[in-house]
Amino acid sequence: MKPRRIRCLVTAGPTREHLDPVRFLSNPSSGKMGYALAAAAAAAGWRVDLVSGPVALPTPLGVKIRRVVSAAEMLAAVEKLFARCDVLLMGAAVSDFRPRKTFAHKVKKGRAGLVVEFAPTVDILKKVSAHKRPGQLVVGFAAETRHVETSARRKLKEKNLDYIIANRVGRAGAGFESDDNTVIFIGRDGARTTLGPAKKTEIARQLIAQLRDNMPKIKE
Numbered sequence: 001m002k003p004r005r006i007r008c009l010v011t012a013g014p015t016r017e018h019l020d021p022v023r024f025l026s027n028p029s030s031g032k033m034g035y036a037l038a039a040a041a042a043a044a045g046w047r048v049d050l051v052s053g054p055v056a057l058p059t060p061l062g063v064k065i066r067r068v069v070s071a072a073e074m075l076a077a078v079e080k081l082f083a084r085c086d087v088l089l090m091g092a093a094v095s096d097f098r099p100r101k102t103f104a105h106k107v108k109k110g111r112a113g114l115v116v117e118f119a120p121t122v123d124i125l126k127k128v129s130a131h132k133r134p135g136q137l138v139v140g141f142a143a144e145t146r147h148v149e150t151s152a153r154r155k156l157k158e159k160n161l162d163y164i165i166a167n168r169v170g171r172a173g174a175g176f177e178s179d180d181n182t183v184i185f186i187g188r189d190g191a192r193t194t195l196g197p198a199k200k201t202e203i204a205r206q207l208i209a210q211l212r213d214n215m216p217k218i219k220e
Helices: 032-043 071-082 124-129 148-158 199-213
Strands: 007-012 015-020 023-025 047-052 064-069 088-091 097-099 118-120 137-144 163-168 180-187 190-197
Touching: 007 032, 007 071, 015 163, 023 097, 032 047, 032 064, 032 199, 047 071, 071 124, 118 137, 124 137, 137 148, 137 180, 148 163, 148 180, 180 199, 190 199
Parallel strands: 007 047, 007 088, 047 064, 088 137, 137 163
Antiparallel strands: 015 023, 097 118, 163 180, 180 190
């Protein structure tokens, strides 16, 4: 029985949590790392579904894309696709908070003293990984400004992940919006590999190669 194609689900880009129709809470994620992973997975012969927040990037060749805006929309899309994927690469920078109250119309400048109360968004990765089946790989990301590896290892355990990809953000030349990156690839077994500094496209290629080498044998 010949092996079937690996099915990969990738999330990428930011989410936006709207206060009113023209203002929202978000982050500087460009989606470049997630899109590079989707492209590298497709180039490796995998079937790739990409759930993307708002970005200005072309869809990678051979990738099926679903566009979303909010964390709730991303959760709904991921939940629909997760059960049939073999690998989840949760590369999106999902907003951790949303305004508790939203306004149907633009809030005028005269309300500049407005106090906004925030509520947490759902932890998509933790929610779906709780239903991970045997042989399914779940890979998270940890973008941190300090204590990068310590925070990543904590998330790896708390969210029931197989691997986590950690990198430092908030400095020039790496992370959000940059074409380059340096990441630490950490496995549940404690294995640790540093990749980069290099182009995100090259790091993505190396990450997909490592995951492919560690995938359980998948057959029809």
